[in-house]
Amino acid sequence: MSKRTWTVLVAVGISAAVAVAVAAQVMGGCEECLHTDTGMCVPMKCHWTFRAVTLLEVVAAYSYAGLLTTGAKVARRWTSASMIVAQAATLYAIHTPYMGICANPDMHCHLTARVCTVFALVAVVAAAVTYAKADPDAASLPKRGL
Numbered sequence: 001m002s003k004r005t006w007t008v009l010v011a012v013g014i015s016a017a018v019a020v021a022v023a024a025q026v027m028g029g030c031e032e033c034l035h036t037d038t039g040m041c042v043p044m045k046c047h048w049t050f051r052a053v054t055l056l057e058v059v060a061a062y063s064y065a066g067l068l069t070t071g072a073k074v075a076r077r078w079t080s081a082s083m084i085v086a087q088a089a090t091l092y093a094i095h096t097p098y099m100g101i102c103a104n105p106d107m108h109c110h111l112t113a114r115v116c117t118v119f120a121l122v123a124v125v126a127a128a129v130t131y132a133k134a135d136p137d138a139a140s141l142p143k144r145g146l
Contacts, residue, residue: 060086
């Protein structure tokens with residue numbers, strides 16, 4: 001894989017991770033609060049889900065940026081794998097009942113979850129390709145004929 005193609009793939013992965021973080025922060029969760037027995041107003045669970053997603057994606061984008069500076073095959077594989085794990089954690093946080101989003105499909109957090117899911121899947125695809133093509137010297141190696 002050429003250096004330019006590698007840089008474009010990494011840039012797509014970083015952009016997708018940043019897009020998830022921005023969507024989670026800007027679009028956010030529901031605006032309503034849950035009122036407790038004491039009269040306090042507590043944000044809904046989707047609020048906390050998107051805060052966690054933002055943190056995950058900032059860390060993922062920062063670690064994925066390391067692919068621009070390293071040329072070692074093992075480092076490239078580990079960094080790509082960490083991006084895949086971070087995106088899997090993001091998707092798990094959004095789509096599980098343990099954290100997740102509100103149960104009502106008409107709420108605003110469902111639109112935010114769709115946007116975050118699309119960009120997280122783009123980042124997974126970019127990371128999977130960079131994982132598979134991590135060897136910078138593969139193009140110069142002789143091909144085995146069968």
